Every structure is written in structure tokens, then in C-alpha cells.
Amino acid sequence: MSLVYRSPYDGHSRTPLRVGLAVIAGVVFLDAAFEVASMAKDPHFAPRAPGLLRFLPNTPALAWVLFGLVAVGLIFLAFDRFVITAGAWAIGWMAVLSQWRTELFGTPSRNCFFPGAMLFGWVLGLVWARVVAGRDALTPEGRPLRESLAEAGAMACIAAGYVGSALSKLFVSGFGWVNPSQIRWLVLSQEPLASFPWLLAYRRALIESPDLARLSAFATLVIEGGSFVLLFGARWRLAWTAAIWVLHLHILLLCTMPYLEPMSLLLLFAVPWPRLFRRPRIEDPLLARRPELGQPTMPDVIWILLCVMIVLAWIAPVGFRAG
């Protein structure tokens, strides 16, 4: 298996990816801020086990302040200014807003985690470029190199998210997750009725057929677990994006659970938009001047950084572990 990462944006500007990621993340967190501000003044959502809220006032205005801080980081990122700092800044304030929402709602919003994970991967890719190419990576000349690594990092994190979802099911329930009740339970406990006759017929078809329900559970595991092929190449990525879209449309129709964030992000990253819109090709002057930057090696600093992140994630007394 080749580790080569092919992208529809190779040889083209990745500005649409950078701006698109910032805009989608901004819209998602605007919605999150609205949700948190609404929940903060609603007694139905009193936090049961406050963590962050021991230090923060549970007032709606603070949600908008946090969103403002997130937006500043995303705007700098979109305009390609101080990108590593701006990305890290945005992620930090997003984490505060996300944690606050978790304490109010009771569970984390995974809708927020998809753009968050891709933004995290984008920043890790930028850090990788900075480590490899030094200050040259952050110059206009270094943009093609740093954004090729940023794109790879972003796609890596969303692929890992889907694979992680399949692994979570297998770790908790084993292959027993593929059973006749799993999907039927989800539909009945979420949205057993529907306003449109065709939608009601669709839901009933699954509720009344254990075999169809079993097949749906199996397909869910295959599509999520197979999402590492998002990293194989442009055609694989496009094909698997289509499969993930089918999965999310299925979830949306059956349970009214919209996951528009990963759907739009995958559409942005996987479809060969530069070719469809006949965008001009660009040079990579930094790689032409310093061909050694193309060596497919992993710098020691990155090894250490990723290992520290993993160790901290396992030992830190934070995180929501329930389903």
C-alpha cells in the first residue's frame, strides 16, 4: 500500500479549503453559541455535574463572547494570517464552548466535533510544515507546501473520526452491534412517526423488517470502519464520501439527526472542484528551491508532539466517556 496522499487540489490553490473550513466551523459554532445561550437561561438544562461552570458564569452573554473569540481566530485563519496561532486560538475557545454545552445538555455535540477535528488536523499539518521547512513554511512561497500538509491533516482527522466511531461500537458491543434491534430501537425512540406518507412508509419498512435493520447496522459498521480509505487517493476519497453521504442521508431520514457538517466538509474536500471549475494551476516554488522538503519522513519533533498528545489524552482527568 502506498502512503502517497493524492488530492484533487494538487497543483491548485487550497484557498477554498482553508476559507471553506473556517466558514463551516464558524456557522457550526454560531449555532452552538445560540444553543448554549438558549440553554443557559432555560431551567430545563440545569447542569447536573458542573465542571467548567464552576469557573464561568452561566449567562447567555458569555456564549456570544466565546463565539466572538472563536470568530476572530477563524477570520485570521481564513485570511491566511498567523495561521497556526489563529487555528489554535479558535480551537481553544471552541473547546470552552463545547465543554459548556456538554455540561448543559448532558452529552457532547458531535456535530461540533467534525469541523473541530478537521480544523485540528489542519493546524497539525501546518505545524508539521513549520517543523520541516522552518520559517519558509509560513511565507507566501511556502503556502502550497504547508497547505498540502494541512489538507492531509484535516482529512486524516475526519477519517479517524469515522473509523473511531466503528471501533467504539465494536469495543462496547462487539459484532453483536449488528442485530435486529439496534437500528429499529434508534428509529422508534427518536422519530417513530413522520409528516410525509413516503417517509413514514420508509421508516415502517425498516421497523417491520429485522433483516433490513440488521443489514443497515452492518452497512453502518462497514462504511464507518472503512473510512480509512479516505486517505488512499482522490478517487477512493470521492467514492467513500458518496458512501458516507448515503449513511448520513439514511440517518437523517430515519431518525431526523442531521449531520450536515461532515457532509459539507467531505463535499468540499473530496470533490475535484478545481478541475470542474477549470482553476489555474500553481507553482510550488519552495519545493522547487528546496527539494529535500519532499522527503517522506516524520520529524522527531512531530513524533514527540503526537506521542505527548496521546499520553495526555489517556492520563488527563477530562473527557466525556459515555455514549
Add this chain to the structure above:
Amino acid sequence: MSSGPYRDERRARAGVAAWAIAIAYLLAARGVGNFFPLSAFGMYAGRSPDVASRVLVVGASGEAAEITAFDGFSCAPSWPKLDEVRHCAPGDQGHVEYVPRDLQVYLDAHVTSDAAGMEDAHIVWRTWTLEDRPGPPASQDCELASCRVRRRAP
């Protein structure tokens, strides 16, 4: 335009970055569970129960509808508690925790004393028993409140 070998080299470096970051994210997320931006995306990973439960409104004709299909409720008790289902068999099993809570928010916002255009209905806790056989699953209703409700204008 970048020459071929340079492009291939950059793709190889991006490939190493992609796989290393993916594996690191996966391992870190398994450790922390969910802490932004790391997530194991473990929602609904547990094996489902063999019963499913949901709050619904059942009209005089016996037809079930969503609470959100109505915009006025006048009930006994006046402020029904949708999570108080201890008197129902098999208790509160088989529901998604936030669903009754979200419905409670909606219901509480639409309790009214204006009886115009209202019809009789019951708010029920419906429980389906899931068996490995084709056909509609067996269900039973447990009454949570007896109400007069006003259907929302289409």
C-alpha cells in the same frame, strides 16, 4: 507548474503526515473519550435494549401524533412530567435520554388555559417490544396525562 517528481515527493510527505495524524487522533480519542476536538464518536455504541420507548399524543380516534403537532395543551395534571414513568411497565427503559427532555421543553412552552379549538387526547409513554420477526412490533401505551389539545395549523 511544479514538476512531476517534486509533486510526487510532496504527495509522499503528505501521505506520511495523513497516516501519522490519523493514527495519533484515533489513539488519543480512544484515551480521552470526548474532549474537544478529540472524540471517539461513540454515540449509540452500546447494544440497544429489546424495548424502545417514546412519548406520543394519542387522540380520541386512537391515532398517534407527535407532541410538536400541537400548539396548545390543557392537561390533568396541569404540567405533565414526561420523565415520570415509574408507574409504566417496563419503567423508563428504551428511550434516548434527551428526547423526552426536549419534548418537555416544547410541552411546557405550550401549556395554555385558552380552550378554543381543542380536542381530547392523551399523552402516553409508548413502549415497543422488539422481537426478531417481521411485522410491526407489539406496543403498549402508559398514560402520562389526559389533555385537551389544539392541533397546530398546517
